[in-house]
Amino acid sequence: xxxxxxxxxxxxxxxxxxxxxxxxxxxxxxxxxxxxxxxxxxxxxxxxxxxxxxxxxxxxxxxxxxxxxxxxxxxxxxxxxxxxxxxxxxxxxxxxxxxxxxxxxxxxxxxxxxxxxxxxxxxxxxxxxxxxxxxxxxxxxxxxxxxxxxxxxxxxxxxxxxxxxxxxxxxxxxxxxxxxxxxxxxxxxxxxxxxxxxxxxxxxxxxxxxxxxxxxxxxxxxxxxxxxxxxxxxxxxxxxxxxxxxxxxxxxxxxxxxxxxxxxxxxxxxxxxxxxxxxxxxxxxxxxxxxxxxxxxxxxxxxxxxxxxxxxxxxxxxxxxxxxxxxxxxxxxxxxx
Numbered sequence: 383x384x385x386x387x388x389x390x391x392x393x394x395x396x397x398x399x400x401x402x403x404x405x406x407x408x409x410x411x412x413x414x415x416x417x418x419x420x421x422x423x424x425x426x427x428x429x430x431x432x433x434x435x436x437x438x439x440x441x442x443x444x445x446x447x448x449x450x451x452x453x454x455x456x457x458x459x460x461x462x463x464x465x466x467x468x469x470x471x472x473x474x475x476x477x478x479x480x481x482x483x484x485x486x487x488x489x490x491x492x493x494x495x496x497x498x499x500x501x502x503x504x505x506x507x508x509x510x511x512x513x514x515x516x517x518x519x520x521x522x523x524x525x526x527x528x529x530x531x532x533x534x535x536x537x538x539x540x541x542x543x544x545x546x547x548x549x550x551x552x553x554x555x556x557x558x559x560x561x562x563x564x565x566x567x568x569x570x571x572x573x574x575x576x577x578x579x580x581x582x583x584x585x586x587x588x589x590x591x592x593x594x595x596x597x598x599x600x601x602x603x604x605x606x607x608x609x610x611x612x613x614x615x616x617x618x619x620x621x622x623x624x625x626x627x628x629x630x631x632x633x634x635x636x637x638x639x640x641x642x643x644x645x646x647x648x649x650x651x652x653x654x655x656x657x658x659x660x661x662x663x664x665x666x667x668x669x670x671x672x673x674x675x676x677x678x679x680x681x682x683x684x685x686x687x688x689x690x691x692x693x694x695x696x697x698x699x700x701x702x703x704x705x706x707x708x709x710x711x712x713x714x715x716x717x718x719x
Contacts, residue, residue: 411436415448415486416693417478420656423470423492423700427455427462431478431486434693451480470494470700488689488696493651495700496542499533499617505711508626512716519636522716524629527577530622532704534649538615543657545699546587546606546620550576550645571633574643574708577626581605584621586612607652607660622647629712641712648703655688656697662686 419429431453432446455462456475468474475489505528512522536542552574581587586608612618631640652660662685687694 413483414691414693415451415478415480415483416446416691417476417486417488417689417696418694419476419488419696421468421472421474421490421492421696421698423468423495423698425468426464427457427466427468427474427476428464429453429455429476429478429696431480433480433483434691448478448480448483450482451478453478468492468698474696474698476696484691486689486691486694488655488694490653490655490688490696490698492698493542493653493700494537495702496534496537496544496649496651497702498647498649498704499535501533501704501706502531503706504529505708507715510715518632518634520631520633520640522631524712524715526627526629526711526715528622528624528627528645528706530620530624530647530706532620532622532647532649534613534618534620536610536613536615536618541654542610542614543652543654544608544610545650545652545656545660546608546622547648547650547701548576548579548622548645550574550643552643553639572631572640573628575628576645577624577628580623580625583623586618586620605660605664607657609657629708631716638709638713641709643708643712645706645708646703647706648701650699650701653698655686655695656699658686658688659695659697 413433413435416432416434417429418432419427421427431448431451433448435446454477455464455466456477457466457468457472459473470492471494472492473489474492475487477485477487479485505526508525508527510522510524515521534544553572581604587606589608589612610618629641629643633640666685688696
């Protein structure tokens with residue numbers, strides 16, 4: 383990696399001129415409860431309880447569940463059962479107890495979903511192929527780019543954290559025969575792919591990257607969490623960009639339903655614990671400091687936890703969404719309608 387080529391000469395100097403001594407970590411290696419939960423507004427509260435383990439004592443079956451654990455869920459100070467549906471503003475405390483491994487607990491407040499503000503959508507065709515083949519009413523292939531400006535109206539006087547998420551959908555026609563039964567021998571009637579999301583098109587996705595990480599080549603790839611520290615209480619326009627979106631259709635009969643493709647963009651309000659955990663994962667898996675830590679050249683990256691035992695994460699979220707339809711654009715570009 384480029385980062386290792388840059389840092390390795392300095393590391394060799396330190397290793398050759400430094401002193402060597404055995405290092406024995408002074409830590410308690412006894413297993414403790416690990417508590418994980420993602421509380422979602424509008425859904426029942428569920429959690430997972432397991433136990434910690436050392437890398438040197440890996441269970442061959444990979445089973446670290448705790449059979450004797452009991453879980454209690456308190457919402458705004460009141461004990462609730464498994465059927466309780468979480469709401470924004472709820473203060474949720476989860477307590478897990480085990481006769482063998484002790485107890486673990488954590489508390490989180492479910493954030494308020496922030497409605498998506500004004501949205502501007504721009505679809506730009508890149509290439510189009512179509513042909514008039516006898517027996518086919520729909521035979522074409524289109525490539526295009528998508529730009530979306532979506533406003534985030536940040537609530538004032540409160541610290542807010544967000545995550546952007548998107549997914550797309552299209553008609554379930556691939557491999558279907560005339561009787562509606564899946565047939566692998568039939569070619570798909572249409573294909574749709576959302577292309578590549580350009581993380582660098584929106585600067586806010588890079589707010590977690592420090593100066594050193596930027597110098598060493600860190601980028602925002604794979605990270606769409608952000609805070610409101612740069613626009614607290616104001617409106618911020620998110621700039622989202624997708625390139626290389628592709629659509630192709632291969633149908634004997636004209637069917638408008640084959641162009642019912644869309645994408646849903648979710649603006650997810652997340653708890654601080656969610657943001658901190660996502661930030662830790664990015665630094666561990668993608669950040670240059672993770673590479674240095676693995677080599678013993680930088681500060682060790684300890685896993686983030688807001689659980690009393692130091693193992694696990696209890697987080698919360700609430701989402702709002704906006705759907706973008708591609709049907710009219712596809713009709714216009716391919717069939718001139």
